[in-house]
Amino acid sequence: MKRDRRFFLLLAYLATSASAANADWQAVEKVKSYTIAGQSGPELYASIGERGPKLGPTRAIAHTSFKLTWSRKYEVQGDACVLVSALPKLAITYTLPKPAKPLPFATREHWEAFITGVHKHELVHGDFIKEMVTKIEAATVGLTVPADPQCRKIKTEMTKRLGALSNAQRQQSRDFDRAELNDGGNIHQLILDLVNGG
Numbered sequence: 001m002k003r004d005r006r007f008f009l010l011l012a013y014l015a016t017s018a019s020a021a022n023a024d025w026q027a028v029e030k031v032k033s034y035t036i037a038g039q040s041g042p043e044l045y046a047s048i049g050e051r052g053p054k055l056g057p058t059r060a061i062a063h064t065s066f067k068l069t070w071s072r073k074y075e076v077q078g079d080a081c082v083l084v085s086a087l088p089k090l091a092i093t094y095t096l097p098k099p100a101k102p103l104p105f106a107t108r109e110h111w112e113a114f115i116t117g118v119h120k121h122e123l124v125h126g127d128f129i130k131e132m133v134t135k136i137e138a139a140t141v142g143l144t145v146p147a148d149p150q151c152r153k154i155k156t157e158m159t160k161r162l163g164a165l166s167n168a169q170r171q172q173s174r175d176f177d178r179a180e181l182n183d184g185g186n187i188h189q190l191i192l193d194l195v196n197g198g
Contacts, residue, residue, distance in 0.1 A: 027090040027130055031119075033098035041110055041194040048097050061187070062118050063095045064125035068133065074151045081151040083143045083158070088133050094122045114194040121180060121187055125173055132169040136162055 036047035052059035073085040096119060103111055139161045145154040180187040 025088050025090065025133075027092050027126070027133075029092045029094070029126060031094045031096060033096055035100045036097045037100055039101070039104060040107055041114075041197060044097075044099060044107075044111065045191065045195050052097065053095050061097065061191075062122050064092065064122045064129070065095070066090060066092045066126075066129050074154065076149050076151065077144075079149050080144050080146045081148040081154045083140055083154060086137060086141050088137070090130070090133055092126045092129055094119065094126065096122070110194050110197045114190050117186065117190040124176060128169055128172050128176070132165055135165050139165065 034051055034053070036044055036051055038044040038047045048061055049059060052061055053063035054060075055063065067090070069089045071087045071089070072083060075082050075084050096115065099111065102108075140158050143154060143158065143161075145157055148154055177187075179185055182188060
């Protein structure tokens with residue numbers, strides 16, 4: 001009975017160790033604000049249009065950006081190169097609007113609902129980025145490239161895999177924005193509530 005219990009505890013420890021290995025990194029997330037003017041919903045939204053983060057030719061209400069670097073360990077095994085470990089360092093920044101002055105009570109109520117919804121929307125973009133990093137780990141750690149004793153070919157192969165995953169994340173974010181901004185979408189409704197109610 002004791003042996004069975006020890007075996008069970010060992011299995012539990014191994015399972016915990018495996019999940020801990022996957023959780024060696026954690027994203028650092030911060031919120032940055034840009035100042036907008038106005039005391040009513042329409043004024044605040046107009047100011048967002050003038051001062052929001054510029055994405056290409058247009059301005060956005062809010063924006064999620066990230067910086068990703070890796071500490072990678074390669075090993076030569078025979079004539080092959082193996083990526084034995086990769087530890088990401090991920091910093092995510094959410095840029096949100098913030099009124100320059102305190103708002104009247106009626107406007108403040110609508111503004112709080114608006115900015116809470118916008119922040120939640122940006123956090124989803126943050127989740128997409130974290131998912132991408134996890135997928136990069138899964139797609140690259142353990143990667144073995146034969147006939148690569150200088151560990152050069154492996155980097156070319158990794159660039160292909162990383163490019164595909166990065167493109168997929170960008171498309172996922174674009175699709176999410178389109179759904180949220182379309183008529184009836186969550187962000188579209190938040191805009192209407194702010195402009196018409198505040």
